[in-house]
Amino acid sequence: MIDIDLLQIDDFLDAAACERLRAELRESAGAAATVHGTDAAVQPLVRRTTRAAMPPAVRDRVTALLLARKDALARHFGVTLTTCEEPQFLRYGPGDYFVAHQDGNTPIIFDDSRFRRVSAIIFLSTSSPEPLPGTYGGGVLTFHDPVFGSPRRLPLTPPPGTFVAFRAETTHEVTPVTHGERFTIVSWYR
Numbered sequence: 001m002i003d004i005d006l007l008q009i010d011d012f013l014d015a016a017a018c019e020r021l022r023a024e025l026r027e028s029a030g031a032a033a034t035v036h037g038t039d040a041a042v043q044p045l046v047r048r049t050t051r052a053a054m055p056p057a058v059r060d061r062v063t064a065l066l067l068a069r070k071d072a073l074a075r076h077f078g079v080t081l082t083t084c085e086e087p088q089f090l091r092y093g094p095g096d097y098f099v100a101h102q103d104g105n106t107p108i109i110f111d112d113s114r115f116r117r118v119s120a121i122i123f124l125s126t127s128s129p130e131p132l133p134g135t136y137g138g139g140v141l142t143f144h145d146p147v148f149g150s151p152r153r154l155p156l157t158p159p160p161g162t163f164v165a166f167r168a169e170t171t172h173e174v175t176p177v178t179h180g181e182r183f184t185i186v187s188w189y190r
Contacts, residue, residue: 002145002152005167007076009069012163018124021058022183025091025124028052033090036103047098049174052089062087066120066187073165073189079117081189092139092174092182100144100173103188116168116188123164124183127157136180144171165189 013021030050032042066084074081104116121141128135141164145152155175158164166172168188 002143002147002150002154004143004146004154004170005077006143007073007165008158009163009165010158011161012065012122013124013161015161018160021089021124021185024054024058025052025089025183026181028054028089030091033088045099046101049096049098050091050093052091054089058089059086062122062185063187066189069163069165070189073118073120076165077118077167081117084120084187084189085116087185087187090182090184090186092136092177092184094177094179096139096174096182097176098174100171102171103168105168115190118165118189119168119170119172120163120165120187120189122185123158123162124160124185125181126160127182128180131179134180136177136182138176138178139182140175142173142175144173146171 030052032044033047033049033051034041035043035046063084063086066087070081070084103119104114126135127137127139129137131137140155140157143154143166156164
């Protein structure tokens with residue numbers, strides 16, 4: 001087992017809220033998600049997923065839920081947090097992924113992401129090894145051991161409504177989706 005500082009909150013969203021958000025994500029227009037950096041751009045060899053354009057009321061509602069947890073996250077991770085970035089509503093289809101990366105707060109990157117302290121993901125859909133209606137396969141959030149060169153990994157496939165937070169400098173990836181659609185909301189606390 002690897003030692004990753006995570007905070008997991010089960011039932012952050014109830015089943016009805018997850019269903020509403022999944023429906024809105026399916027119906028929303030979207031575009032290829034970019035990779036954060038000084039020249040944020042679509043980089044399909046690094047990240048392939050769709051970022052949905054959600055209505056302002058939905059973005060504001062989710063932002064308020066995220067900000068309501070800010071102080072608890074600051075205490076858990078022992079950092080000062082003042083705000084969170086606008087949430088990204090993501091739809092991963094078959095073949096979509098995000099290679100191993102860090103979200104910020106690292107000395108090797110000197111762009112705006114250096115102000116990110118905590119990454120957060122809200123899971124909206126159900127993982128299943130079998131292609132059942134309303135589920136997805138693959139698309140596993142996988143944390144890498146912080147020990148350089150270690151092959152150890154920590155895979156997570158929490159149920160819908162789960163909130164997972166971790167330090168922004170933690171190396172993680174989303175493995176390729178094999179079937180169905182994986183819906184998540186991501187944000188970063190600064």
